[in-house]
Amino acid sequence: MASRPAALPTPTTARNSTNDALPAIDEIRTAQDRFIEFWGEMGTRWGVQRSVAEVHALLFIAGEPLAAEEIMERLSISRGSVSTTLKQLAEWGLVQRVRLKDRSDRREYHQAEQDVWKLFYTILRARKRREFDPLIEELGGCRVAQKGTRKSERSKQHDVKIDELLELCKFFDGLANTISKSGKGIERASKLLSRVLGSVS
Amino acid sequence: MASRPAALPTPTTARNSTNDALPAIDEIRTAQDRFIEFWGEMGTRWGVQRSVAEVHALLFIAGEPLAAEEIMERLSISRGSVSTTLKQLAEWGLVQRVRLKDRSDRREYHQAEQDVWKLFYTILRARKRREFDPLIEELGGCRVAQKGTRKSERSKQHDVKIDELLELCKFFDGLANTISKSGKGIERASKLLSRVLGSVS
DNA sequence: GCGAACTTTCAGAATCTTCTGAAAGCGATT
């Protein structure tokens, strides 16, 4: 949770509210920086490296494709870090490389997914795969014995606990699948859900 | 993801399937160890320290209250670690201290919640608080300007993105609250939900 | 109030993670 030196020196921040020349640029920069820092902090809580989350935040909030060097300078991180980080983001499917039409500029540009629904579903799916699915795969192996085998009282108690856990996981897995298959229908469905729950409990 | 030395030496594992004297104890121990190691690994992915998750796993799977010293020996971790770890688990509400009736034993015993539904809801609530709620609290502060203030085109674009994110978060927050209020009714509700979704999409 | 039995705390050690920067790699252009 320790903080890093501020991502950007923002050289002209001091005179931003009264100056007329480029006031909006400064204001936006400040707001962007705040978003980037916050998203980076949240990233660490979501099991994502801070710098990965920061690069994503920058690309998302900038909205336009940026070159590696621009990212480097803006966040003051090393060339190597930017490269590794962009690779990860591309694997996650959150960032795409694009090639600008300008033929004299050979650099790769990088663009973040701008649709927030897609963004969230991507993150959710990745986290589920990493943090939840292994439970269903591995818990069975934590039983003492095959189902149906005769066994001691204490063994039974152990297996019952594992089975309860496993059943619960499968239930939530089903629920998650239902929701994620629904795509944007979730919005309408959610309202129905709360009506349904109201009548159930 | 690096592995630690096996939590427990399990000295007699070699002869466990043919021996009759205490075969069940050995088998259970092995199964427990496997569960503890796995739960510890999952813990690291859930943002929980490995040793905290391991102690929780041990108490959960043992089912009965254990004293700090027993935990220490079983997981071969230090006295200090066990103490810190139990404190955290108690704060999370996953473990309770209990006092045995035996008056000659002054040690505190520690017992894990055994109801898997309570366990999951506790974990979910804690994670939501930590990983999700801050989004709703802080995102607003990442806007360029107050709502309704007149502003440049680029400022507008920035604020629109923040607002989209915020709205999405609020939507999921509402959904999560609906679900968590439903308690066990969720099981019945979930079936209705999938019917509902089927008819929506 | 004192001593025995446990528990908690915390500075420093050990370990794990992340970042840097120089060197190697790659591919388009001449």
Add this chain to the structure above:
DNA sequence: AATCGCTTTCAGAAGATTCTGAAAGTTCGC
């Protein structure tokens, strides 16, 4: 096929986290 402009890789440095163990603290019974 050599050069140039850019990207990737990776060994080692820097930094963050987690664990240990000894000392201080607490609580209970006498």
